[in-house]
Amino acid sequence: MKLVKTYGRTAKIAAALIASIEQRGAVSTARVEPVVRRILADVRKSGDTAVKKYAAKFDSLKKNQPLLVTREEMQAAWEATAPELQAAMMVARGNILAFAEAQLPKEWSISTADGVKTGQIIRPLGSVGCYVPGGRYPLPSTLLMTVTPAQVAGVERIVVCSPKPARETLAAAYLAGVNEFYRIGGAQAIAALAYGTALMQPVNKIVGPGNLFVTAAKQLVSTECGIDMPAGPTEIVVTSDQGYAPGIAADLVAQAEHDPETLAVLITSNEVLAKEVATEVKLQAKDNKLAKQSLTAQGAIFITKTIAEARDLTNRLAPEHLTVDSAADLKWVQNAGSVFVGDYAPQSMGDYISGPNHVLPTGRVGRVRGGLSVMDFVKVITVQEYTRKGLGKLGPHAIALATAEGLTGHARSVSVRMRSTR
Template sequence: MKLVKTFGRGKAAADALIESLEQRGAVNTARVAPVVQRILAEVRRGGDRALLKYASKFDGLAKGESLLVSPEEMKAAWDSTSPKLQAAMMVARGNILAFAEAQLPREWTISPVEGVKTGQIVRALGSVGCYVPGGRYPLPSTLLMTVTPAQVAGVSRIVVCSPKPARETMAAAWLAGVKEFYRVGGAQAIAAMAYGTATMERVDKIVGPGNLYVTAAKMLVASECGIDMPAGPTEIVVTSETGDAAGVAADLVAQAEHDPETLAVLITSNEALARAVAAEVKTQARGNAIAKQSLAAQGCLFVTATVREAQELTNRLAPEHLTVDTTADLRWVENAGSVFVGEYAPQSMGDYVSGPNHVLPTGRVGRVRGGLSVMDFVKVITVQQYTRAGLKKMGPHAIALAEAEGLKGHAESVRVRMR
């Protein structure tokens, strides 16, 4: 990991590095956009033929093998899963379920004046596609994180796509009651879910994390199919003055092992802590090839002149995962996907069993939204109702505004009901 001071002789280099990190999302996906555009166009034009071609080329789909995972395969996977892992999956699903239920928006009505009622109703999306990565590691946790809140929201059709789905992922699908599961991944899976093929009917919205190709594909189909957010390669920032070096390093290494593109950062004004963490990271990353690769390429230890500067830099980076020292730090946190507080809250707990979703915004999208939630699977629809008396009270104000805008038809549509 690089140790970078944001003051003194290192300031200019630090400023340039920070500026590049602020552009990370757009720059990274731009690298793969031409390839992704070609795959999307081919699947859109060629349907199943193109989908099978890419599933065979990139996902290891055998000739004659069905894209659709059967219920029998999912049940067999669950039955062959150890009781220990079954119990862990059930605990995780229970906590995700409870958290999503607590997040559900409510329906309500108010009466701003007598004779007028306004409010909102909540309706589930009709269909969603849940992308579950399956390249380097099996990710049953991601299946539970994407499917469960959709079920809580009441989505009637839930599709799962995952390349080379592992037994653990299929077991999680059985536990969650998944009915439609396809063994396809990458940009080709995003294309199929967004545009539809003879085998796979299109969905209203696509959610879930993925590599740069998946993230770029989601962004490119967003004009025709809803998406949750760019949720690309993992990001971790630890902003700490008093943290335990071994614990901080463990979180950095843990997130870095996800992907060679992982961004792993410590921000502190405590130089001694930064150097201790650097030593710990070096020790703990031994034997973890992917973590070593990402930490060497994107690992940064920022030493700031002040605590305030450390806080400001954290918000500028808007990280996917953020760890802070105490609950008092929450007062200054503005931009982050999910926040972990204190030395006894390893980020891995959020990846698996805490309940809040681990599908989180990357590429500084934490400036505008948090992680995946039950709200991503519902529509909040506003409702307005007037009595004649209510319209007589409020109508003249609407007429005045309509006439000020020169919209005579708007004014008349109110006036004709007030006669």
């Protein structure tokens, strides 16, 4: 990991490194966009033929292997799963379910004037596509994280796409009650979900994390299909001045083993802690080839002059995962996907079992939204209801505003009802 001070002789080096990290989202996806555009266009034109071609090329799909996974395959995978893993999946699903239920927005109405009622109703999306990565590791946790809140929201059709789905992922799909599962991944899966093919009907929205190709594809299809957010390669920032060095290093290494593009950062004004963490990271990543690769390429430790500067830098980076020292730190946190508090909250707990979603915004999208939630699967529809008395009360004000804007038709639509004798 690069260790630099944000002040003194290395101030310019630190500033340049911080600037490059701030641009990480746009720069990364731009590299793969030309390839992704070709795949999207091919799937739009040739449908299942193109999907199968790319699935064979990238996802090891066998010649006569069907794209659609049967419920019998999922059941067989569940029955072949060790009891302790079954139990872990059931606990995780229960916690995700409880958290999503608590998040679900409520319907309500208020009266702003006599004879006037305004409020909101909640309706689920009609269909969603849940993307579950399947490249380097099986990710049954991501299946549970994407499917479960959609079910809580009441989404009628839930489609899962995952390349080379491992037995564990199929088992999680069986546990979650998934009925439509395709063994495809990458940009071709995103294209099929967005545009539809003869085999697969398009969905209203696509959710889930993925590599740079998946992230770029989601962004490109977002003009025709809803998406949750760019949820690309993993990001971790630890902002600490009194943390436990072995634990901080363990979190950095753990997230770094996801992907060679992982961003792993420690921000601290405590130089002693910075050096302790750097030593621990080197030790703990020694036999972890992928983590070592990403930490060498994207790992950084910033030593700031003050605690306030460390906090400001953290919010500038808007990380996907953020660890802080104590609950008091939550007061200054403005931009982050999910926050982990204290020495006993390893980020891996959020990846698997806590309940809050692990599909989180990357590329500084944490400046404008948090992680995936049940709100991503519902529509909040506003409602307005007037009686004659209510219209008489507020109508003149609407007419005044419409007249000021020169929209006479708007004014007339109010006044004609105010004069009605019905």
